[in-house]
Amino acid sequence: MVSDEPVRDTAQDPDADVESVARTILLNKLTDSPRSRAELAEALARKHVPDDVATRLLDRFEEVGLIDDAAFARAWVESRSRSKGLATKVLALELRRKGIADEIAREVLADVDPDSEREAAHRLVQKKLRSMRGLDDTTRIRRLTGMLARKGYSPQVAFDVVREELEADVEPLVST
Known part of the structure; x- marks a missing residue:
């Protein structure tokens, strides 16, 4: 009680x-x-x-x-990657701050699917792009890659995802 x-x-x-x-x-x-x-x-x-x-x-x-530190670590990684879109690099730091042993953290983070992590990066960029319509491409690239870097994504993944999303973000022309 x-x-x-x-x-x-x-x-x-x-x-x-x-x-x-x-x-x-x-x-x-x-x-x-x-x-x-x-x-x-x-x-x-x-x-x-x-x-x-x-x-x-x-x-x-x-x-x-x-x-149960292993169960705690799995739940933490699932929650933080889903809600915040964090990459394994940042998740590893957070687990260390929570006092999770490096071996347990490595085991849990090894289960993170790289494809789903990349999809999370795409979702983050797509969401952020909506508020950046009036900005030039250089500014958008800088801000978007910076956001992904803070969330733990490697520079290569960040630039690839941003490039792909900017190419896909071509607004259709409205005929008058």
């Missing part, structure tokens, strides 16, 4: 049952959204939960399946 009460900081409340407080912290964090083990360990450290208690609880939560 997750409590609605604010979780006490174990350093400020010596009477607190450290394990109970730590368990509540973990359950509250996992109720909000999936978390990596490293994020949960950090949350426990911020509340001054002793390392031995934190490790024991994190191990137990992992054992019963409440913490």
Whole structure:
């Protein structure tokens, strides 16, 4: 059962049952959204939960399946690539910031289909092109390739996708 009460900081409340407080912290964090083990360990450290208690609880939560870094990484990659159109380069950085082991990140990112990643780049450029109708080609190319670069696409993919979309973006002539 997750409590609605604010979780006490174990350093400020010596009477607190450290394990109970730590368990509540973990359950509250996992109720909000999936978390990596490293994020949960950090949350426990911020509340001054002793390392031995934190490790024991994190191990137990992992054992019963409440913490699964591989599942977290797969869900994160799926969500961020779908919603933000991020390429694997940026996704790898985000997973590292979330505390996901490099080996797990490599396995998860190896499952990303290069064709679907390229399609995402096309969708991003198509969407952005709608707001760039009045701009010259040089400006559009610079802005579009810059956008794709920030999302982690290689320069070659960015320029290829932008070129293809600009060629396809020829407005039909309206006869009067």
